[in-house]
Amino acid sequence: MKVHGKAWRSIWLAEDGRRVGIIDQTRLPHEFRVAILADLEDAARAIRDMQVRGAPLIGATAAYGFCLGLWDDAGDKNLDRIGATLIACRPTAVNLRWAVERLEAVLRPLPPEQRPAVAYREAARICDEDVAVNEAIGNHGLHLIRTAWEKMDRRGPVRILTHCNAGWLATVDWGTALAPVYKAHAAGIPLLVLVDETRPRSQGASLTAWELTAEGVDHRLIVDNAGGHLMQHGLVDLCIVGTDRTTAGGDVCNKIGTYLKALAAHANGVPFYVALPGSTVDWRISDGVREIPIEERSQDEVLWVQGLTRSGRLEPVRIAPEATAALNPAFDVTPAALVTGLITERGVCPASREGLASLFPEMAAA
Amino acid sequence: MKVHGKAWRSIWLAEDGRRVGIIDQTRLPHEFRVAILADLEDAARAIRDMQVRGAPLIGATAAYGFCLGLWDDAGDKNLDRIGATLIACRPTAVNLRWAVERLEAVLRPLPPEQRPAVAYREAARICDEDVAVNEAIGNHGLHLIRTAWEKMDRRGPVRILTHCNAGWLATVDWGTALAPVYKAHAAGIPLLVLVDETRPRSQGASLTAWELTAEGVDHRLIVDNAGGHLMQHGLVDLCIVGTDRTTAGGDVCNKIGTYLKALAAHANGVPFYVALPGSTVDWRISDGVREIPIEERSQDEVLWVQGLTRSGRLEPVRIAPEATAALNPAFDVTPAALVTGLITERGVCPASREGLASLFPEMAAA
Numbered sequence: 001m002k003v004h005g006k007a008w009r010s011i012w013l014a015e016d017g018r019r020v021g022i023i024d025q026t027r028l029p030h031e032f033r034v035a036i037l038a039d040l041e042d043a044a045r046a047i048r049d050m051q052v053r054g055a056p057l058i059g060a061t062a063a064y065g066f067c068l069g070l071w072d073d074a075g076d077k078n079l080d081r082i083g084a085t086l087i088a089c090r091p092t093a094v095n096l097r098w099a100v101e102r103l104e105a106v107l108r109p110l111p112p113e114q115r116p117a118v119a120y121r122e123a124a125r126i127c128d129e130d131v132a133v134n135e136a137i138g139n140h141g142l143h144l145i146r147t148a149w150e151k152m153d154r155r156g157p158v159r160i161l162t163h164c165n166a167g168w169l170a171t172v173d174w175g176t177a178l179a180p181v182y183k184a185h186a187a188g189i190p191l192l193v194l195v196d197e198t199r200p201r202s203q204g205a206s207l208t209a210w211e212l213t214a215e216g217v218d219h220r221l222i223v224d225n226a227g228g229h230l231m232q233h234g235l236v237d238l239c240i241v242g243t244d245r246t247t248a249g250g251d252v253c254n255k256i257g258t259y260l261k262a263l264a265a266h267a268n269g270v271p272f273y274v275a276l277p278g279s280t281v282d283w284r285i286s287d288g289v290r291e292i293p294i295e296e297r298s299q300d301e302v303l304w305v306q307g308l309t310r311s312g313r314l315e316p317v318r319i320a321p322e323a324t325a326a327l328n329p330a331f332d333v334t335p336a337a338l339v340t341g342l343i344t345e346r347g348v349c350p351a352s353r354e355g356l357a358s359l360f361p362e363m364a365a366a
Numbered sequence: 367m368k369v370h371g372k373a374w375r376s377i378w379l380a381e382d383g384r385r386v387g388i389i390d391q392t393r394l395p396h397e398f399r400v401a402i403l404a405d406l407e408d409a410a411r412a413i414r415d416m417q418v419r420g421a422p423l424i425g426a427t428a429a430y431g432f433c434l435g436l437w438d439d440a441g442d443k444n445l446d447r448i449g450a451t452l453i454a455c456r457p458t459a460v461n462l463r464w465a466v467e468r469l470e471a472v473l474r475p476l477p478p479e480q481r482p483a484v485a486y487r488e489a490a491r492i493c494d495e496d497v498a499v500n501e502a503i504g505n506h507g508l509h510l511i512r513t514a515w516e517k518m519d520r521r522g523p524v525r526i527l528t529h530c531n532a533g534w535l536a537t538v539d540w541g542t543a544l545a546p547v548y549k550a551h552a553a554g555i556p557l558l559v560l561v562d563e564t565r566p567r568s569q570g571a572s573l574t575a576w577e578l579t580a581e582g583v584d585h586r587l588i589v590d591n592a593g594g595h596l597m598q599h600g601l602v603d604l605c606i607v608g609t610d611r612t613t614a615g616g617d618v619c620n621k622i623g624t625y626l627k628a629l630a631a632h633a634n635g636v637p638f639y640v641a642l643p644g645s646t647v648d649w650r651i652s653d654g655v656r657e658i659p660i661e662e663r664s665q666d667e668v669l670w671v672q673g674l675t676r677s678g679r680l681e682p683v684r685i686a687p688e689a690t691a692a693l694n695p696a697f698d699v700t701p702a703a704l705v706t707g708l709i710t711e712r713g714v715c716p717a718s719r720e721g722l723a724s725l726f727p728e729m730a731a732a
Contacts, residue, residue, distance in 0.1 A: 225623025
């Protein structure tokens, strides 16, 4: 997508055909800074320090990190070391492991001297596949937005509420939940995106608002408390969110607070869509509330808020008394019954076993 | 309630019998600072700058502000000026106008030389009445908490979720939603209070967490996004919130985000109580969603967060891109159907016309 009018991806091969560029997301929205990854350790640090985040982008960064690691030594033993180094950066990131295993499987059978070139080709392929999947999600979601717009006789903007950041910064390009937004914007449909702040890490305020600003999509930041009231008063036409993991039954695990918005949407007849690549469906489980363990993250994410001071310093400030402790569950599960539909690269389906099986029969049967 | 082991009210008459002490709530939770109001302008500034907030405390401060204004001149003309000065501080605060009108009605018939003494007596009465009402709410709510504790065979703490600050800092003492908590704590019932941060102004993090810390009640701060997940997993035994205005039909207007928690409580079978003095029932209206206009406050409350930097300065930080605008509805309405019961000074009743009429027949008939 665009930044200052120029097209970007969130990760790219540098002109030397060796090093890798990323956007340092820890500085956003206050500073747009590119970081160049020159070796395996740079890539590992970028993942660990969350300069890159979002499952697809972590996977892509791991793939390129693997390439960078081969310059030292492309022998068998080093393949193991590279894989272990990358996976240790964020042990629970499913896409990270998936990308590492994909590179290993392709490279292992080859003689070491052929491995670097093949690795770069495979990393580029992972990126291009992600872009294609997200663009397909965007096209299917565009159809839903267009339908909503036509229902309102093309009067006024379509008001779309989103939570957290499921935009192009979380993927290689387009994003998942925001891909339909970008497609609709490009198609000339007037939009107003209502951006949930998404405490505790405030990815809505820092990343989604920044993406939409850069792309020129009209939007308003709202606190996480506001969406229910807005839906109750008919001020939201549809919700689109992303997901980290969807069960075979259509339950959706996503950033904490998604469930509250789904309840409000359901109570007020507002369509609630979840955008996802088929690869994030976990076909082994069905009941998300009972079967998905929820990560409990650091209290400091709740107790401190980072932002830009009046004098332009990026600083965290503490919002609670020193003696107060916090609970910080990072995700929640929205039961399938609250989800109007799943927007995938193969089309839109009901959030149910049958719905998913209709689009991904080969996975549902496995 | 207690601060550093000593009993406080949120407003009191100084030892000289003339000046008035308050807690400067804009410095909390990071600094406990008393401010002394010496004249009408001090009182007006305290209300305007939100050193005091919460409807009952604003009313009490206005009453004492009226007393302070009489020292200049207790003549008829000055009564008008004092009233106008105070009401202009926060024109929509119902209790402010109510307190001013009560003082005027009592003083107007008296000769000017008698007015100061009577005014101080009336202001003290307003404070004492508020304390008595809140203590009665606390006793009725205590019964609910005790019942919940006995239902769980007195095992483990009763886990109570609350939103915003409806504690003693919002009133003269005890609070409304927190009065039952303090009564239960004093009665030896183990508690764990889950405190919603309550963006945008974060009164949960800054005021409720501070009150509970000072009083020694175990609590955890949570982001506004977390309550749904906690209720879904059986980690909340009941919710108690306050209200700014309740309709004759039992719809509850309260700080933005209350509605989302009520939806989650309803979906998960968690009792959802609202604590209120009967004086905050608006008997003229019934449908809160349609009839209560919702104040839209400054965007800056959403875009900036205030807290303490690592080096100990109280500073606001901006969390969004410079070009991003915000929407900031300050309150929402929870339909009566989502409310398990109303805790008033006269007892607990269903959130309905019949329920309220059973406790306040003289008001319902008027």
